[in-house]
């Protein structure tokens with residue numbers, strides 16, 4: 001092939017190949033194969049020595065012109081590919097500012113806290129003030145001063161977490177109910193009348209089941225004054241039940257026994273799910289059991305520093321988890337301490 005024809009062929013092939021180049025790596029390869037040290041143009045220039053002297057200037061010009069043309073085509077292609085790469089990068093980093101944001105995961109009050117706060121607010125309407133009492137108690141406060149006989153079964157090692165103490169020290173335990181707070185509150189206020197609500201944790205050494213946990217909450221309510229009767233207890237319970245479970249809720253008292261009250265009762269509320277007609281939740285009785293209450297036993301009044309011939313009072317102790325179980329149809333008390341967000345997030 002004559003050298004001029006060869007120049008034309010190289011130019012056509014180079015431009016065709018360049019048009020097919022899609023990225024900068026392929027472009028660099030193209031450059032080295034045409035314009036590089038051992039590329040086609042360099043090879044042509046080297047071959048010029050073999051030409052007759054007369055032809056060299058003309059062919060030299062043509063080779064230079066071709067080099068320039070390919071250089072220009074290269075620059076244009078490089079600019080095009082870099083622009084395309086920038087566009088692609090921009091497109092991949094594109095942010096849709098119209099997308100709604102992701103809400104940060106914030107904490108919320110635990111269901112037990114929510115229910116306790118609701119209870120505190122209801123009793124506050126009736127003039128009860130919140131009183132916090134210790135969780136670590138002596139046997140004397142948890143049982144003795146509450147009129148438990150020394151051999152009462154509730155003192156059993158099976159039910160109570162006792163704290164190891166040095167010999168001769170008083171018996172120390174984790175309170176099994178909020179009732180010892182009654183004695184602390186009475187001793188603080190006697191002989192003034194009082195109305196207190198004592199919420200807090202309690203502990204029982206029991207088998208953990210769907211119905212009972214070893215750690216749970218109670219709230220104790222206690223009112224002491226000069227002419228307090230069981231009618232006041234009923235009125236307080238009615239008000240509480242209607243605020244907590246809804247307007248039409250009725251209450252009833254069933255005779256019961258606690259060492260620290262006389263008389264003692266269990267308080268039931270009419271089932272707020274079926275309105276008392278009977279359903280699965282109230283086991284077709286129309287009533288739900290809430291907890292114990294009664295008139296404060298004269299011995300307990302006396303231990304608290306009140307003269308039982310002058311003062312009387314009522315008290316009760318209910319479980320907020322139990323109330324929440326019924327109110328929200330929760331099937332297992334272990335959910336409360338499960339730490340499972342799927343459970344907790346339902347109550348916000």
Ligand code: DAH
Nearest residue numbers: 177261292293294315316317
């Ligand atoms: N302390 C009792 C319990 O844990 C509940 C209770 C019953 C508290 C009657 C009271 C009461 O104040 O009067 O089962």
